[in-house]
Amino acid sequence: MEGSGTDPVLTERLKGRVTVPLVVTAFAAVIGGSFPHGYNTGVLNAPQDLIIQFLNDTYLIRTGNEPGKGMLNFVWSFTVAIYLVGGMFGAFSAGWFADRFGRKKAIIIMYIPTFVAAILFGLCDVAESFEMLIIARFIVGFGCGAGSGLVPMYMTEIAPVNIRGAMGVLHQLALTTGILVSQIFGLRQILGNENWPILLAFVGVPCLISAFILPWFPDSPRYTLIKLKKEKEAQEGTSSLSI
Structure with missing residues (x-):
């Protein structure tokens, strides 16, 4: 030990560098767990009029009468x-999922509600069911809310201490990128037209990409060591990612 009270060997071991596995792991985590949150935040803006018309037409087909303006505004809101x-329920449950399944597995599990929501989004117009649209919004909100807690946790725990701050901001970067992409895809020349169900269902694509990549990389070394008591696996995970 040095006079400063810190172990230079330990400090050096805690440091790491940006490696290809670390970059790929970070990309997979944020593209599937952070990007969808931003995407769903802004995706309804562009096709708003079309979706309101869908709500109106669906109600008319079922009842034979057009809904009042107040009723239509309520359903849209x-x-x-x-x-x-x-998202609120998902955020509150993130800690439980993280401790029960591990950070990485919990993120992957949260892709399930997103996939289910994507299917409902894609079929709601064909099925003439605004209930499917509402249920899908709730389900995808749950997945995104949990992801907003899980992804930053996973990112900071896999990152070496010297780049932990930089890794932590990737969640917010991916979230804002999701908002941007939703506005671009929402243009009438792209998907902001009669193809709005596809626009909403696209949220499943980044999760699918992440689901193929993330399982190949280790879980959080901190979780592996503290929760699972597997020191060797934790060291191997740290080494494989950044050292």
Whole structure:
């Protein structure tokens, strides 16, 4: 030990560098767990009029009468807001999932509600069911809310101490990128037209990409060491990612 009270060997071992495995792992985590949150935050903006028309037409087909303006506004507002309700439940459950399954596995498990929501988004117009749209918004909100807690946790725990701050901001970067992409794809020349169900269902694509990549990389060394008591696996995970 040096006079400063720190072990230079330990300090050096905690340091790391940016490696290809670390970059790929970070990309997989944020593209599947952070990007969808931003995407779903902004995706309803561009096709708003088309979706409101869908709500109106669906109600008309079922009842034979057009809904009142107040009723239509309520259903539209509920469709938008239910995403946040799902996100609240997802955020509260993130810690439990992280401790129960591990950071990486919990992120992958959260792709399941997103995939289910993507299917509902894609079929709601064909099925003439605005309930499917509302349920999908709640489900995808749950997955994104949990991802907002899980991804930063995983990112900071796999990162060496000297680049932990930089890794931590990738979640927010991916989230804002998701908002940007949703606005671009929402242009009428792209998917902001009668193809709006595809626009909404696209959220499943980045999760699918991540689901193929992330399982090949180790879980959080901190979780492996502290929760699973597997020191060797934790050291191997750290070495394979950044040292």
